[in-house]
Amino acid sequence: xxxxxxxxxxxxxxxxxxxxxxxxxxxxxxxxxxxxxxxxxxxxxxxxxxxxxxxxxxxxxxxxxxxxxxxxxxxxxxxxxxxxxxxxxxxxxxxxxxxxxxxxxxxxxxxxxxxxxxxxxxxxxxxxxxxxxxxxxxxxxxxxxxxxxxxxxxxxxxxxxxxxxxxxxxxxxxxxxxxxxxxxxxxxxxxxxxxxxxxxxxxxxxxxxxxxxxxxxxxxxxxxxxxxxxxxxxxxxxxxxxxxxxxxxxxxxxxxxxxxxxxxxxxxxxxxxxxxxxxxxxxxxxxxxxxxxxxxxxxxxxxxxxxxxxxxxx
Ligand SMILES: [Zn+2]
Ligand SMILES: [Zn+2]
Numbered sequence: 001x002x003x004x005x006x007x008x009x010x011x012x013x014x015x016x017x018x019x020x021x022x023x024x025x026x027x028x029x030x031x032x033x034x035x036x037x038x039x040x041x042x043x044x045x046x047x048x049x050x051x052x053x054x055x056x057x058x059x060x061x062x063x064x065x066x067x068x069x070x071x072x073x074x075x076x077x078x079x080x081x082x083x084x085x086x087x088x089x090x091x092x093x094x095x096x097x098x099x100x101x102x103x104x105x106x107x108x109x110x111x112x113x114x115x116x117x118x119x120x121x122x123x124x125x126x127x128x129x130x131x132x133x134x135x136x137x138x139x140x141x142x143x144x145x146x147x148x149x150x151x152x153x154x155x156x157x158x159x160x161x162x163x164x165x166x167x168x169x170x171x172x173x174x175x176x177x178x179x180x181x182x183x184x185x186x187x188x189x190x191x192x193x194x195x196x197x198x199x200x201x202x203x204x205x206x207x208x209x210x211x212x213x214x215x216x217x218x219x220x221x222x223x224x225x226x227x228x229x230x231x232x233x234x235x236x237x238x239x240x241x242x243x244x245x246x247x248x249x250x251x252x253x254x255x256x257x258x259x260x261x262x263x264x265x266x267x268x269x270x271x272x273x274x275x276x277x278x279x280x281x282x283x284x285x286x287x288x289x290x291x292x293x294x295x296x297x298x299x300x301x302x303x304x305x306x307x308x309x310x311x312x313x314x
Contacts, residue, residue, distance in 0.1 A: 005299040006036045011049020012291040014218045014258035022264040027293030030074040038303045040142040044178045045075045054083035068097030069180050070160040071104025084124045092126040143167045148206045150182030152235040170302035177207050180216040186232035208249040215242050217256030247284040257291040
């Protein structure tokens with residue numbers, strides 16, 4: 001049990017939390033996931049689901065990371081998560097993210113206007129921030145972490161960071177990719193993205209052969225191209241695009257997330273059927289599922305911890 005590799009879904013909603021009953025099945029909390037690899041716990045983003053996700057910080061966890069995609073409020077609303085203030089980890093939770101994530105942490109925990117406690121008093125966090133631009137490969141004892149700069153406004157390229165964890169196990173490599181808040185076809189103002197083709201190509205390379213692709217699928221093609229075209233340039237892809245790119249990359253399972261606040265459970269269920277039909281029609285041989293609150297994905301039980309320190313090279 002303590003050696004399990006497990007991905008768990010705690011917050012699926014994009015943009016704002018949706019707390020009412022019609023969102024409970026697919027989830028109302030914003031972006032929050034945990035990836036446990038033996039005694040290492042990785043928080044993927046810190047949206048409002050982080051409060052419940054902190055349950056995973058059990059005594060068997062010896063090292064924890066918070067891997068932030070970027071610093072927008074729906075990914076960094078962790079004011080009330082007690083584990084960020086204190087925990088039993090020797091060095092606290094290590095944080096990685098882009099410059100925007102670092103700035104948001106500094107601003108949010110300002111000790112006055114936005115939150116009463118300043119960052120300096122969050123004893124549960126390690127104060128060294130591992131700044132990422134995308135394109136890095138970092139070797140940890142539990143996994144190899146690769147990163148990708150994605151396009152997300154207002155910064156544009158590098159506005160969000162995608163993560164890929166290649167986890168060595170006794171039965172071979174397990175790979176889990178998390179990419180959210182990225183857009184390929186348009187820029188703010190509905191202007192066509194001139195680098196769309198090369199961005200898609202880089203994305204396909206990044207997700208190639210992944211066992212799990214946990215990806216932003218906020219819009220549908222119909223919304224993006226017909227009914228709500230104004231969302232072009234808001235920084236999110238369509239679910240059909242993600243299926244197409246995952247198909248090209250031979251991904252095994254897509255877990256669509258960052259659900260639109262306008263998609264209630266009834267609509268999500270019918271969209272899921274639509275996406276599966278679309279995927280089958282396109283010849284996708286993997287699985288597609290929309291992330292549901294509390295969903296747990298077991299990815300094996302024999303991670304190979306490499307000898308030495310937790311972080312082997314920066
Ligand atoms: Zn977001
Ligand atoms: Zn965002």
